[in-house]
Amino acid sequence: MKRRQILIAGTAALAAASAPAAFPDKPVRIVVPNAPGGAADITARAVGEHMARTLGKPVIIDNKPGAGGVVAGQAVASAAPDGHTLLLISSGTAVSAALFKSLPYDTLKAFAPVAPLATFDLVIVTGEVGEFKTLGELLQYARAHPGKLNLGTPSLGTTQHLAAEWFKSAAGLDLQVVPFKATPDVITALRGGQIHAGLDILSPLLAQIQAKVLRPLAVTGARRSRVLPEVPTAQEAGVQGLDAASWNGLAVPAKTPAPVVDRLNQAVNAALRDAGVRQKLEALNLDPRPGTPQDAAALLSGDIQRWGQVIARAKIERQ
Numbered sequence: 001m002k003r004r005q006i007l008i009a010g011t012a013a014l015a016a017a018s019a020p021a022a023f024p025d026k027p028v029r030i031v032v033p034n035a036p037g038g039a040a041d042i043t044a045r046a047v048g049e050h051m052a053r054t055l056g057k058p059v060i061i062d063n064k065p066g067a068g069g070v071v072a073g074q075a076v077a078s079a080a081p082d083g084h085t086l087l088l089i090s091s092g093t094a095v096s097a098a099l100f101k102s103l104p105y106d107t108l109k110a111f112a113p114v115a116p117l118a119t120f121d122l123v124i125v126t127g128e129v130g131e132f133k134t135l136g137e138l139l140q141y142a143r144a145h146p147g148k149l150n151l152g153t154p155s156l157g158t159t160q161h162l163a164a165e166w167f168k169s170a171a172g173l174d175l176q177v178v179p180f181k182a183t184p185d186v187i188t189a190l191r192g193g194q195i196h197a198g199l200d201i202l203s204p205l206l207a208q209i210q211a212k213v214l215r216p217l218a219v220t221g222a223r224r225s226r227v228l229p230e231v232p233t234a235q236e237a238g239v240q241g242l243d244a245a246s247w248n249g250l251a252v253p254a255k256t257p258a259p260v261v262d263r264l265n266q267a268v269n270a271a272l273r274d275a276g277v278r279q280k281l282e283a284l285n286l287d288p289r290p291g292t293p294q295d296a297a298a299l300l301s302g303d304i305q306r307w308g309q310v311i312a313r314a315k316i317e318r319q
Helices: 002-018 039-055 067-077 091-099 135-144 159-171 183-192 203-210 258-272 275-283 293-314
Strands: 028-032 059-063 085-090 111-120 122-127 150-153 176-179 197-201 214-219 246-253
Touching (some): 028 067, 039 059, 039 085, 039 111, 039 258, 039 275, 067 085, 067 091, 067 111, 067 246, 085 091, 085 111, 091 246, 091 293, 111 293, 122 135, 122 183, 122 203, 150 159, 159 197, 159 293, 183 197, 183 214, 246 258, 246 293, 258 275, 258 293
Parallel strands (some): 028 085, 150 176, 150 197
Antiparallel strands (some): 085 246, 111 246, 122 197
């Protein structure tokens, strides 16, 4: 009898573990390490709204900007591993893991990736009235005038800043990477002629490009941009080995049951395949990327390794 009771109990426990029918049983929270209104926030809201319909529970966006995403990361790392608290992860999450000597959590061990959300381009630009019409002209000038070319980016330690360092290394250039406080400061410096060129995420520069205020010289990823198909990649322009793009996704605390992760993954992918959600993301120059938890994990771990190598090559002091 005891053996039978044990078998029955074990079978019931297995069924409970493998069938997330009770999930979710309360609102789901997505913690976003960015302020409201930006691309990350809009992405989370567009996807979260659709997820709420799929899951049958409200999805709340909780913005926790600051400290390179560490504030948001710590909030999720310490949350109950039940699938009700998610973190918006990104290439910035990987940069923080590679750049900071010590975090209050181990990025690869503290989180279980759920799904990718979208990928987006980085672009090298100059002022429309600037002296460079192509990336080739910029490269020629930089090689003829070592140490004279200034390339602006947003804050020190961002994906954009490290992509500029990667560009410098891959092209074999002696140039000055100049970090500004934020994207608007880079645009102002470009328009005022204080810097020769800038490297930033395409989305916040797109209006300036379309208004012919800024000129795109190249995107830094492996493929041309969907919204600027006439602009070459840096590799096409002669910078071999440069493949710097950006992405975002969702993760939950480690030890969240696999069936719950799978249920969330299904809800995310349903959102990313919805025409309305895709339209919202594509309007921001974000390319929706449905995928598996393993796809998201590969993006995160690969970027940590990649940016760690960039930091080492550029001799950037870890913070």
